[in-house]
Amino acid sequence: MLTKNSCILFTGDSITDCGRDRQNKDSAGHGYVNLIKSHLMFMQPESNFAVHNTGISGNRIVDLYARLKEDCYNIQPTPNVVSILIGINDVWHEYANNQGVEAEKFWRMYDIMLGEIDGRLPGVKLVMMEPFVLGGGLPIGDYGAWREELAIRQSIIKNLAEEYSAVYIPLQSLFDAACYNAPDIYWLYDGIHPTAAGHALIADAWQKAVLK
Secondary structure (H helix, E strand, C coil), rough: CCCCEEEEEEECHHHHHHCCCCCCCCCCCCHHHHHHHHHHHHHHHHCCEEECCCCCCCCCHHHHCHHHHHHHHHCCCCCCCEEEEHHHHHHHHHHHHHCCCCCCHHHHHHHHHHHHHHHCCCCCCCEEEHHHHHHHHCCCHHHHHHHHHHHHHHHHHHHHHHCCCEEEEEEHHHHHHCCCCCCCHEECCCCCECHHHHHHHHHHHHHHHHCC
């Protein structure tokens, strides 16, 4: 999937953003994107990979689609790999301020976005990561309700990944399995945002799925 001079775009919400400097196009933040970028630069210095992080904290699917031109099509060199992690705020914002994105709209907007990326960037490879949640420290709402709502969106993402021949990374099951080795707050400090270990889990899953 990755060839010499590949441009890899990571986009999503705060989990992807993770403190990146938005004035510096080379800033990867200090989360999973930075871990992946560091690995690629160390292991394949001759490949001249470009890695861009356009995650923005608080984003929902509608926000991601709205800034697609600026954060995807206008990037040079043109991305040939687009990695997406979105969906947790579409649930969280409903509990917090009644501004979530219902499941049907989530599906329609995600489908439109993928179709547009596929059409505007011929030959692009899509990587779609599953949003996730764990029970420890959730800021609001009932954990069972979170899992139920998120499961609907997880299923939507998996089905769309199949439709668009994207690489699909099932992060929820990986975090669930990790909790057999350490408590949930070891991986996600508030049930949503990864710790250093949680970001390492995501980076490891991405590398195994994309670099195989």
